[in-house]
Amino acid sequence: MSYFRSFALLATHQRPCNACYLGLVLRHRRNLSFSIRKNAKGQSQLNSKEAYSGLKETFVRTARFDLPLIINPIRGQTHVFDMNVVYMDTAVANSKGTVLLVHGVPGNFRMFEGIARPMVERGYRVVIPHFPGFSGTHFVDGRDEKLFHHTTENKSMFLSTFIDRLDLHREIVLIVAHSAGTYPTMHYITTSAKINSAAKNKALVLLNPTVHRPFRALPNPFLLAFLTTCWKQPALRTVVEGILHRLASYLKIRYDNIDLLAIAIMTAVKINFEQINQCVTALRVSDWQILTTISENDQYIESHLSHDFLRILGVDPHHILRYDNHLQLQSTGYRRDLTTNRRALVFSHGCHFSHQQHPSVVALEILKMLPTK
Secondary structure, three states: OOHHHHHHOOOOEEOOOHHHHHHHHHHHHOOOEEEEEEOOOOOEEEEEEOOOOOOOHHHEEEEEEEEEEEEEOOOOEEEEEEEEEEEEEOOOOOOOOEEEEEOOOOOOHHHHHHHHHHHHHOOOEEEEEOOOOOOOOEEOOOOHHHHOOOOHHHHHHHHHHHHHHHOOOOOEEEEEEEHHHHHHHHHHHHHOHHHHHHOOOOEEEEEOOOOOOOOOOOOOHHHHHHHHHHHOOHHHHHHHHHHHHHHHHHOOEEOOOHHHHHHHHHHHHOOOHHHHHHHHHHHHOOOOEEEEEEEOOOOOOOHHHHHHHHHHHOOOHHHEEEEOOOOOEOOOOOOOOOOOOEEEEEEOOOOOOHHHHOHHHHHHHHHOOOOOO
């Protein structure tokens, strides 16, 4: 799979301004390496250089496994999906541990390039699975596409089965999830006794998480649910694709692949906010170390909802690092003398991809969560 093919699969992110979109494109095309430096205020940051090959297609692996799921809860009907899963695996020899990264909708491993590279450089194995329908992950029987529902439970079970298949439980030292990938990740962590008992280091990073209440990127869920149901019917797909194209233009959503747009919409209409609130509440009282990043100018999620999410997660205002438009750390009463396992980074400008807009700052904070030995 070529580099430009990988980049094309990113699809469907809103374009708030030409400069922001251009910056996002450039960050995907750069090869960055990192080293520690001090800024003018003496604050530690990561320095970037265009001198490292980064994540490459040579790290792409495939795995085939069965995924048993309940497809009709009312009737108790189950189905076993035969899947070919495409994933990124740096497979570092004698690694210090495994970092699992979970992409959003849409997404693939390229979205994590800026923050994954420092981990690889420091001897950690990085594994990034692709959800069904993304970057080559597909059902062996094409008819299963109609039966698979892109719900939080199904994607959580996908993660669980994938981790079992690669036997990663005892090796995981950090889980990082972005956007809609945070839902199945939180569900998996709060429902899996295996990962809670076996993980070497219980650390979680939520990058611009989709929140616990309906947000601005969810217009009329009933209409969207109807359209995606029709999209699954071959006879109606062409008509529905035309409607989705017009809807995306109206909502100013940029996309390169209509199928990925449809999957993104299917994921959105399947969100169970009551369930998400339960997951966030369970994480609040858990012993997991959690770092969350949000952006004040997130084009998909209102700022007040993101801050409310931090409150429910148990993030104290004294443990929030705030960065202004020039990426300068603001003096907001951050207390480094107080120990906590809940922290947050708040960016004035980071859009929905703060880890891509500000990879050096985010990567540095993530590295602090990894075990030293």
